[in-house]
Amino acid sequence: MDCGGPTTNKDKLLVIMGATGAGKSRLSLDLTACFPPATFEVINADKMQVYKGLDITTNKLPVPERLGVPHHLLGEFDSLDGEVTPAKFRELAAQAVSGVISRRKVPVLVGGSNSFIHALVVDLFEPGFNVFDGDSVTVSISSELRYNCCFLWVDVSLVVLTEYLSKRVDEMLDGDAAELAEFYNSVEDDSVVRTGIRKSIGVASSAGILGSTRRREVARRWGTMTRYEEKHTGRNEKTGIGGRRFGKExxxxxxxxIVNHFLEE
Known part of the structure; x- marks a missing residue:
């Protein structure tokens, strides 16, 4: 958690971060339930969930589970119209933040795409500069924040996270296979498989097996592949983070x- 600093004249922004499957969306909803109604509105910062389609594959929060809390930039863009870059997200998310604040609510940025989060919150953003590149010159990274931010990092132990991701893959496998097959049948141009929503875990790498006429074999082969990749992704994102089990206590x-203190400042 990180709150505070010389930002009293800036608009407040609550940011919930964490690895894939750590429970960011769940925490955002649990928080809304602990505050008066209409306190928050959520802005999605997951670079796969901004696109329409593949709701199961990208693990979008279904509308009935959003508890009436408005969600922005969630499933709003067609990947065939082009990729939502960090620079584009900065523009769109800033508009969403301004709208939430104009309604006298607190914007909550929720997501696991650090490039999107960084693009929005820094005061000076350079679109052609990748701050997450290990070879980058760190002196060019902006240290000033655009908003008065409070960062909540949802931290889950690697063992717990891996077990959860494995169960999640098992539960969504049948629906995913059908969803992906329908997705590829609806797309005429397969020449570009690493842009937009096709960067989702398992989407591009499943293209070669979705042409199979045997649905059971497709599900079996794709499920094995995705189980590994989703675990691998969680492990990469978890590096350097201490573990703790997600729970109310x-x-x-x-x-x-923390949020109460942040809002009262």
Whole structure:
């Protein structure tokens, strides 16, 4: 958690971050339930969930589960119209933040795409500069924030996270295989498989097996592949983070206290 700093004249922005499957969306909803109605509106910062389609594959939060909380930039763009770059996200998310603030609510940025989060929150953003490149010159990274931010990082132990991701893949496998097959049948041009929503876990790498006429074999082969890749992604994102189990006592309770303090500043 990181809140505070010389930002009293800036608009407030609550940011919920964490690895894939760590429970960011769940925490955002748990927080809304602990505050008066109409306190928050959520802005999605997951670079796969900004696109329409593949709701199961990208793990979008279904409308009935959003508890009436408005969600922005969630499934709003067609990947065939081009990729939503960090620079484009900065523009769109800033508009969403301004709209939320104009309604006298608190914007909550939720997502696992650090490039999107960075693009929005820094005061000076250079579209052609990748701050997550290990070879980058760090002196060029902006240290000033555009908003008065409070960062909540949802931290889950690697063992717990890996187990959860494995179960999640099992539960969504049948629906995913059908969803992906329908997605590829609806796309005429397969020449570009690493742009937009096709960067989702398992989408591009499943293209070669979705032509199979045997649905059971497709599901079996794709499921094995995706289980590995999703675990691998979680492991990469988890590097350097200490573990703790997600729960109300250890996460929601402390988060409510932190957010209360942040809002009262």
């Amino acid at each position: 250890r996460v929601v309770g402390p988060s409510v206290k």
